[in-house]
Amino acid sequence: MPHKKAVIFDMDGVIIDSEPLWKQAEFDVFSSLGVVVSEEFTPITQTMTTTEVTEFWFEKYPWQTISLKEVEERVISRVIELIETNNCTILGIRGFMERLKAQGLKIGVATNSPYRIIPPALQKVGVYELIDAISSAEFEEKGKPDPAVYLSASQKLAIMPHECVVVEDSHSGMIAAKSAGMTVVAFTNGQLHTSFELADFTLSHFDDSNEAFRVLTTSA
Structure with a gap:
């Protein structure tokens, strides 16, 4: 070259x-916090960083029990779990x-x-x-x-x-x-x-x- x-x-x-795994991880974590994760926002969130996605859902469905940083870390951990267990x-x-x-x-x-x-x-x-x-x-x-x-x-x-x-x-x-x-x-x-x-x-x-x-x- x-x-x-x-x-x-x-x-x-x-x-x-890993994109389907990200989608699954975000659904698992955000749904557990009361977020209604909708497919209509997928074209928007799939181009965001994990921090941006967390902020995006917090603005729509603010939760009170856990910090945004901890939620972000949970998503990351879940993605790693899915990567390790999926082809x-x-x-x-x-x-x-x-x-x-x-x-x-x-x-x-x-x-x-x-x-x-x-x-x-x-x-x-x-x-x-x-x-x-x-x-x-x-x-x-x-x-x-x-x-x-x-x-x-x-x-x-x-x-x-x-x-x-x-x-x-x-x-x-x-x-x-x-x-x-x-x-x-x-x-x-x-x-x-x-x-x-x-x-x-x-x-x-x-x-x-x-x-x-x-x-x-x-x-x-």
Whole structure:
């Protein structure tokens, strides 16, 4: 991949199929506090950080018995439990990362997820030791679509933003990567969605490593 030195992956929905687990964890925890968790708000909450989701539901159904921080930690703990007990690996991701590493590319992870979830998730899918840098929006003033988490990842990798390719599955994540000045590859996982139109390239699956690598090479 001439001119490109690193590939930065979003985590949820790209490295690990954890989005249904987040949904379940949030339902379990918030429902126990009297929140009426409605599907109509899913398009809004699924792009938020855990802190933002907790604040969102508290504004609608304020509870009195426990702090927002403790509720957030309960959600995180529940997600970790679900990750550890469910088959949530994205097919082909390890082999794809191994091929990138073999070509001398650095690999980063940039996610809105809290840091506490990241190591267990990466270990679950068997890629933790392949990652050169991890960036969590927990340590930024704003999560995606703000570019901060991607800029932090490039700094940790010691690679200029324009030398990075980002693999994303969400519209807000693609906005963040674009704003950071990075090339964006949309991971569609076989789905068609208008939000992928923002990407420079699209990638359907990782399990065909030759096709996946061709897309990344083209993006250079």
